[in-house]
Amino acid sequence: MLARLFFVVVGLVAAGALGWHLADWPGATVGVALAAIGLQLIDLVSAARVLGWLRQSLEQDLSDPPRVMGAWREAADRMRRRMRQGNQKLDAAGAKLDSFLDAIQASPNGVMLLDAQGRIEWMNASACLHFDLDAEHDHLQHVANLVRDPLFADYLHAQMKAKPPAERAAAPSARPGPGNVVVAGSANAQGGGITLLRWTQAQSVLKVQLHPYGDGQRLLLSQDFTAMAKAESMQRDFVANVSHEIRTPLTVLAGFIETLQTLPLEDAERARYLDLMAKQADRQQALISDLLTLSKLEGRARPGTDERFEVQAMAAEYQEQAQALSEQVWAEGPPQQLSFEGGAGLHIVGSRSEWLSACTNLISNAIRYSGPGGRVNVSWTVLPDGQAEFAVSDNGPGIAPEHVARLSERFYRVDNSRSRESGGTGLGLAITRQVAQRHGGELLIQSTLGKGSRFALRVPAARARLVHDGQAKAA
Template sequence: MFWRFFSFVLCQALPALVAWSFVAPPYQLLSTFMAALLGSYVWLLLDVLRGARLLEWLKAGDTADTPLGGGLWGEVFDRVRKLVRTRDRANIESEARLQDFLAALQASPNGVVLLDAGGRIEWFNQTAATHFGFDARRDMLQHFGNLVRDPGFASYYAAHDFRHDVIMPGRESTSSKPVKLSVHLHPYGEGRSLLLSRDITAVEQAEAMRRDFVANVSHEIRTPLTVLSGFVETLQSLPLEVQERQRYLDLMAQQALRMQTLVNDLLTLSRLEGSPLPTTQDWVSVQTLMAQCEQDARDLSGLLWTRPQALRFEQDADSQIAGSSTELHSAMSNLIGNAIRYTPADKSIDVRWQVLPDGGAVFSVKDQGPGIAPEHIPRLTERFYRVDRSRSRETGGTGLGLAIVKHVAQRHGAELGIESLPGNGSRFSITFPAQRVRENVVRH
């Protein structure tokens, strides 16, 4: 402020001094006054120009230096410039934090939609765009209810009871491939809402499978238990001859064996799902596996049929498989057992191990049974799924064999193949990758 006052006085004094020095009386005093007044106007004009420059700088919002020199306006400029730069740095930091926050929301596996007080879309991430079919250029600031016309969500939004979520179909949901979304609104701020969406299709399918599994297990166990209870009651209440009692006991033993087989298959599935994957360090001889399977197959065929089928086992190479011998034997014997159960006594079954040109190998079982209709093939590996339930139960099947085979194949990096036509028999195969197969090494 002192410099401002000093400059003002100086701008008056210098012209006045010059006028006093060069103008003679009687106009000396008037000239001196006029010169001082002119100096005041010049100082005021310069001061206004500097203020105008500062005002233009403020209007432009430019952070570049504008040289205003010292004085009041220079001091004001320096202080304002510091405040503006501090604000800009704070804005840049806030923008960076906002971008980090939005990037985190963008990376969220759940859909995130920000809605204003009127229910219009302010922002959404890519997951939400996939769930609801949104487009950032088209749907921003559109009302969410106009884009998602699900009656369940409309009722949920109108009720304003957001303590729970609502289940609705996703945008890509079809009858053949349903997609289920869990949508939950969370109010915040002044009327705004945070909408979270989560794809629960797998959870819903797992829950449906769990219900079906429990129902199937209950049904499968209830039937032999009913038979056993009936026979036990008969043996307890009626005097029976020795032959009749023996027949009842044989039937009871058959039902008990059926339940035992079912429990064993369930335990096998549970062990497959909960144990680590087989390593590639343990090698199993295919010749040994084939010999075990052949012995089991002939025993089962003799047990089920009065005239055993013609069983042919072929192996075009002496190979080894990397994996679990127990699991591999279970998968192979299940495929052979199914073929024996569904192939008539006067037909043949071909079991073959074949090495492929790429180094992989195929284990296949071809039967001459009734064949399978195309609509059943995709569901054959489902637990307890049977094409002919009565036939399967009569031959001792549990409905879990192909599910076990599928799990074993997946755990060994192999692929289960099914080829069948009604009236032309079936061919089941397990194709092993090259890294799981090697030529058997003979040690002398």
């Protein structure tokens, strides 16, 4: 400002001096007047340029201010810096908003924004999937018209009429009287939400909650509880199955004991009853043993890389057990044909006892269900991608396709009576699958009704080693 004042004073003095030189006092007066008018015109032109620059639309580049003089030049520079700082803040806020929206889009929980009338303002991909909606097509549509569920409609209506938490806290509490209506469970519904069953793609369980925010707006949150609901259902079924499996032999034992205590029996009958009781006790002992094995597998840390065993040494052990089991189960009728192949030089990194249990389970199932004279083939194979595969195939009756996917569930049986007669506990395949998963592998089941089945355990390449001349390398 001092420089501008100095420039104005110098200009007026110079104009007055020039006028004085030309025409004495009248010339000096005219010179000062003309100089003042000229400076004012320059100031007006600068102001017009700056105002024209500011009137430009936001889509145009305002970073280059006009060339003006005096105070307007400083004002334009300051405006340019302020606008640059404002644009930087807007860009930073936009980047944060985009990052926030990306995070919400990546969330497995559904997020939906509703206006004061219940219309959809925005929703993420999970909410679209949960309610089978389209974010673009269903924008500003009323959510009650899209989610046709009576429970959801009642919950939405109650929540849209409810006051925000701040207003409820500020409002005086009223005691129930003749003019008050108390709705049981409304507070719990507001705080805990509701549970919906959806069949958009497959049956799913959704937990839905509404929260007020802003000026009458609502935040709708949805969470997929399908896996948890299935886990709870499996847990209930597991407890029920365990109780049933344990109660059955106990009931038989109690009946035999009561018979032995109350009836005079001959030695042959007593021996037969004791033999039946021993079988029931063995069955209960096998069931408890499998339950303990499964519990240990689920609660134990995954096997490390410090334990390794040779496949052929383990194969000799389960081969001997398989021969004995086949001769015991099918003592009457033609003998079964058992073949064991592969495994030379193959080492597995992991727990030997777990793999022996898994392999034995598959072999014993094939022997029990193949019948007399059946064929059971056991093999170890190194696949082209380096994985190792243990496979057991038989020519038994096979399994219907609707049962194959559930065979590894606990206590799942295709034929309950036949499974119990064969001595199975219903946990063998569950244990086998758990062993495979603990080693990073998988259990594969292929079966054709009337032609036989094939059960395979895949071992990842990181846990398979081929040993040649004392040197180990990845399979």
